[in-house]
Amino acid sequence: MSRTAAQLGAVEAAADIRAGRLSSEALVASCLERIALREPEVQAWAWINPDQAIAEARARDREPVRSPLHGIPVGIKDVIDTCDMPTGYGSPIYDGHQPAADAACVAQLRELGAVIIGKTVSTEFATRHPNKTRNPHRLTRTPGGSSSGSAAAVADHMVPLALGTQTSSSVIRPAAYCGVVGYKPSFGMINRAGIKFLAESLDTIGVLSRTVGDAALLATQLAGISWNPAAAALSRKPRIAVCRTPFWPLADAAMQAALISAADRLKNAGAELSELELPAMFADMNDLQIAISSYEFYRALSHERIRHPGLLSASLSARIAAGGKVSRSDYEAALAATSRCRTWIAAAFAGFDLIIAPSAPGEAPELSNTGEPTFGLMWTLLQLPCLTLPCGSGPTDLPLGLQVIAAAGRDPDLYDGAVWIEQQLAR
Amino acid sequence: MSRTAAQLGAVEAAADIRAGRLSSEALVASCLERIALREPEVQAWAWINPDQAIAEARARDREPVRSPLHGIPVGIKDVIDTCDMPTGYGSPIYDGHQPAADAACVAQLRELGAVIIGKTVSTEFATRHPNKTRNPHRLTRTPGGSSSGSAAAVADHMVPLALGTQTSSSVIRPAAYCGVVGYKPSFGMINRAGIKFLAESLDTIGVLSRTVGDAALLATQLAGISWNPAAAALSRKPRIAVCRTPFWPLADAAMQAALISAADRLKNAGAELSELELPAMFADMNDLQIAISSYEFYRALSHERIRHPGLLSASLSARIAAGGKVSRSDYEAALAATSRCRTWIAAAFAGFDLIIAPSAPGEAPELSNTGEPTFGLMWTLLQLPCLTLPCGSGPTDLPLGLQVIAAAGRDPDLYDGAVWIEQQLAR
Numbered sequence: 027m028s029r030t031a032a033q034l035g036a037v038e039a040a041a042d043i044r045a046g047r048l049s050s051e052a053l054v055a056s057c058l059e060r061i062a063l064r065e066p067e068v069q070a071w072a073w074i075n076p077d078q079a080i081a082e083a084r085a086r087d088r089e090p091v092r093s094p095l096h097g098i099p100v101g102i103k104d105v106i107d108t109c110d111m112p113t114g115y116g117s118p119i120y121d122g123h124q125p126a127a128d129a130a131c132v133a134q135l136r137e138l139g140a141v142i143i144g145k146t147v148s149t150e151f152a153t154r155h156p157n158k159t160r161n162p163h164r165l166t167r168t169p170g171g172s173s174s175g176s177a178a179a180v181a182d183h184m185v186p187l188a189l190g191t192q193t194s195s196s197v198i199r200p201a202a203y204c205g206v207v208g209y210k211p212s213f214g215m216i217n218r219a220g221i222k223f224l225a226e227s228l229d230t231i232g233v234l235s236r237t238v239g240d241a242a243l244l245a246t247q248l249a250g251i252s253w254n255p256a257a258a259a260l261s262r263k264p265r266i267a268v269c270r271t272p273f274w275p276l277a278d279a280a281m282q283a284a285l286i287s288a289a290d291r292l293k294n295a296g297a298e299l300s301e302l303e304l305p306a307m308f309a310d311m312n313d314l315q316i317a318i319s320s321y322e323f324y325r326a327l328s329h330e331r332i333r334h335p336g337l338l339s340a341s342l343s344a345r346i347a348a349g350g351k352v353s354r355s356d357y358e359a360a361l362a363a364t365s366r367c368r369t370w371i372a373a374a375f376a377g378f379d380l381i382i383a384p385s386a387p388g389e390a391p392e393l394s395n396t397g398e399p400t401f402g403l404m405w406t407l408l409q410l411p412c413l414t415l416p417c418g419s420g421p422t423d424l425p426l427g428l429q430v431i432a433a434a435g436r437d438p439d440l441y442d443g444a445v446w447i448e449q450q451l452a453r
Numbered sequence: 454m455s456r457t458a459a460q461l462g463a464v465e466a467a468a469d470i471r472a473g474r475l476s477s478e479a480l481v482a483s484c485l486e487r488i489a490l491r492e493p494e495v496q497a498w499a500w501i502n503p504d505q506a507i508a509e510a511r512a513r514d515r516e517p518v519r520s521p522l523h524g525i526p527v528g529i530k531d532v533i534d535t536c537d538m539p540t541g542y543g544s545p546i547y548d549g550h551q552p553a554a555d556a557a558c559v560a561q562l563r564e565l566g567a568v569i570i571g572k573t574v575s576t577e578f579a580t581r582h583p584n585k586t587r588n589p590h591r592l593t594r595t596p597g598g599s600s601s602g603s604a605a606a607v608a609d610h611m612v613p614l615a616l617g618t619q620t621s622s623s624v625i626r627p628a629a630y631c632g633v634v635g636y637k638p639s640f641g642m643i644n645r646a647g648i649k650f651l652a653e654s655l656d657t658i659g660v661l662s663r664t665v666g667d668a669a670l671l672a673t674q675l676a677g678i679s680w681n682p683a684a685a686a687l688s689r690k691p692r693i694a695v696c697r698t699p700f701w702p703l704a705d706a707a708m709q710a711a712l713i714s715a716a717d718r719l720k721n722a723g724a725e726l727s728e729l730e731l732p733a734m735f736a737d738m739n740d741l742q743i744a745i746s747s748y749e750f751y752r753a754l755s756h757e758r759i760r761h762p763g764l765l766s767a768s769l770s771a772r773i774a775a776g777g778k779v780s781r782s783d784y785e786a787a788l789a790a791t792s793r794c795r796t797w798i799a800a801a802f803a804g805f806d807l808i809i810a811p812s813a814p815g816e817a818p819e820l821s822n823t824g825e826p827t828f829g830l831m832w833t834l835l836q837l838p839c840l841t842l843p844c845g846s847g848p849t850d851l852p853l854g855l856q857v858i859a860a861a862g863r864d865p866d867l868y869d870g871a872v873w874i875e876q877q878l879a880r
Contacts, residue, residue: 332564
């Protein structure tokens, strides 16, 4: 049976659109068909209007091609403002809230000719408290959070691309649990005007997709980075450092085995492998991330915690209260310690091109929680570009993720390396 | 003639409120009376509702004192969201726009018991294009921008405190032109959730006030910094570096003389003075700031430039277009050059506690433009805490400002030093 248009990746679909073999309308219609079929079970969408999406696609089909994203449907995490779709930030406080403007990234996507197909479910204010979305691979499991709907929609072939945000592990974890690619760029790469801020020194807009090339396409178009996917068939094999991280005991046996096995395969494929042992100070990094983020979101969510305390989940209320207890001097000490770790890791990158590490502790857990951000916190705090790739499966045959990390600001190196790793793991 | 309540500073008024000598209602009523008298000429306010302000003040008077800001009226620059007052971002695109939530800083101020008295006029999206406000010292002159209304309202005794924002020189310049204190904290000190972003790597929330102590009170309460104003009667005299900056020729003769004269007075008062000669690379800093900020606001204002181009001023349209021409690699190169300057200046602070420099090229120019940000750009880009103090007057008897700058994150040192300088200049 031939593939439906909804099964195409963004790069493939864009090539078909440019060549006149596919219309944006046909592509969007195929995605909407998949959504109609699966949404009652997966519940990836906070808001979608098929007529509006089709009208947008038809408008694109009447125009010259604006960019390599022309006509491509994109899902937008519901903590990112849209001027023509309600934006609920994953909280009942904002049920039906209609922003006055598009977030910068959404306006830019429209300018590039992408079709904003709908809003994907976020956890409550992009924190851990789960919302309605289920893991498309097994409906009794979480898709992960906080970019729950974006990961589930992309994994379920409802849309080739979706935007997410990451403050702790909110792109990497759901992507790993749903068996797709999740990419958190270097801090500051995609403009954040118009997102609901949670912790402004950490919040990063990221991409969910089914291939490395698709994620890179969206991010490079938004940031104006030139990267040639064809050149990514690396002439030089990457130097890869395997990093178990100080949190290795928190990864389950399947995840540990998956990392070690992936490292072996990459070595056999010609990569230069090494082990990265982090100094003792890195053992504090998850605690530092929690101190910094909770200090910030106590402040960022001031309106909500003061005016609508009864509409916050118990778990978020507890985390906000904890954030209120982090003193300014503790916060500043955490920033200073972070700065030392950033300096160390920047220097360490002289010895390798990429780090590989676990993406999550293991398979997606039950629906009642969105899983642990354990393996995302440190890299987010370090502001490094990270990408998770599907990497085998766990004891109950659900996906595991391999996280690939590059030096700060070296996102094109990450794409090159991750494309190569993706090819090796697919063999 | 005795002073009206509106003429009190925030620290003074708060002490009177705590001691039961003054009610918030009487204070707010006095401010509203001043506003009723002067607003037709000064036009500092984008939105104000006297009944609502009085109702808020009465509510505070019925409660126990929540903080040292209890009952104190504060004006909020109209690029900062308020849930109960329209927020127009200084642009006709957002005429009558009503945000769903308070910005974090506004919600925190309310929590501290401050009375949000109204919205102060901003230039268009906090850029340079002027709005209606006039300089209260001479109505044919600009109050400066972009925090035009905040500076004018504070200078004209309409309110003791107002919030502003600075991306280039938008707190320092209007404060200098209006003869008040303007304080731009270290980057990241006051949480930015809920402001209209212009250039997110630079945008900083700041304070306009009539004394250093008042500005420090507001900022320390918001950030949770402990600073004891009484202890600021320094036991040790500050080590002060006089920095003419690479832009010295752009300061007029009066401003140059004011800086040199202030330095002499501070030296005679016992400060340890030195000259800070910046290395050649600092000569590029204003151009770097312009490249970085325009790259970012081309993106941040994507919705507006795409959907409402006809409602943007010609000058902003031109700046946005220029921002669209800054390539990603130019942007990254500018960030890298900035990073080198930050490292240099951080080390230089070993030799002194404070830098003093011009706040603006001279007196406030005519109403048709908001003046040049020349002496703000570099310090904003360096992310250093800066404060301007009134420092003599220019050829037509309008105020000049002395800028005081401390090391990144050392805002309490800035308060200590600026309080001492304020005392010396008042002698």
